[in-house]
Amino acid sequence: MNAKRSTLLTLLASAATSAVSATTVAWEAERRSADTFRGHYFTNASFVDHTGRHVKFYDNIIQDKVVVVNMMYTACTSVCPSNTANLLNVQRALGNRMGRDVHMVSLSLLPELDSPSALRAYMQRYGVGPGWTFLTGTRGNTDIVRRRLGFYDSDPAADADLFRHTGMVSIGNDKIDRWCMMPALTAADQIVRSIEEIA
Structure with missing residues (x-):
């Protein structure tokens, strides 16, 4: 038995x-x-970051990370400075979580004008700290990525107006595939709360 x-x-x-x-x-x-x-x-489209390093968008920027992404260009004098200032408040609120738990990414909509050195100068002008990557590349790769992230208008004429894409921020957690968008001028503490809910 x-x-x-x-x-x-x-x-x-x-x-x-x-x-x-x-x-x-x-x-x-x-x-x-x-x-x-x-x-x-x-996409694993190729970009160059503000340090001059060549990166693949998914593998190096998005994969397994919590990211806060916005569109900008250094010559933008309307909403971009206000957006950057607000995102700086988000960066300060996140403190040492920046670059570790949360990564901020700004993608230039005018890559033909925004070289890595132009991006570095922009970052220095606004006092951008660690954990925030600025990217430039080709117009084709930029258009693909911005559309995949939700920065587009279904009307082709409106979509061609780059200014329309600078007013939002996309927040995502690749590990669990959760994403949301909100105006880039949303109060910094509310953006932080949204990051924490997704993270």
Whole structure:
């Protein structure tokens, strides 16, 4: 009787181990599939950051991170300075979480004018601290990424007006695929709350 029970328990344990192993393999495959999908969706378009480093948008900027993304260009004198000032308040409120738990990203809508050195000068002018990356690239890659992030208008004529894309901020957590958008001039504490809800 004990031998039969021992054999049965061994078989059950083996079956349970196999089931757990199969579930783990299936979960890993599903996670890889989701990562691949998000990588394709956001694209791995090439950009250059403010330090001159070449980066891939999904692999280096978005993947597995909580990000706060806005569109800007250094020659913008209307809403961009106010947006940057407000996001600086968000950066200060986040403190040492910046660059560790939360990453801010500003993407130039005029990459042909905004070189890495122009972006650095802009950052210095506004006192931008660590954990905030400014990107420039080609107009084609910029357009793809901004549209994938939700910075677009369904009317082509309106979409061509770059100024229309500078007033919003996109907040996302790639690990759990949660995203939201809000006006970039939303009170800094409300933006921080939205980041914390998504993070």
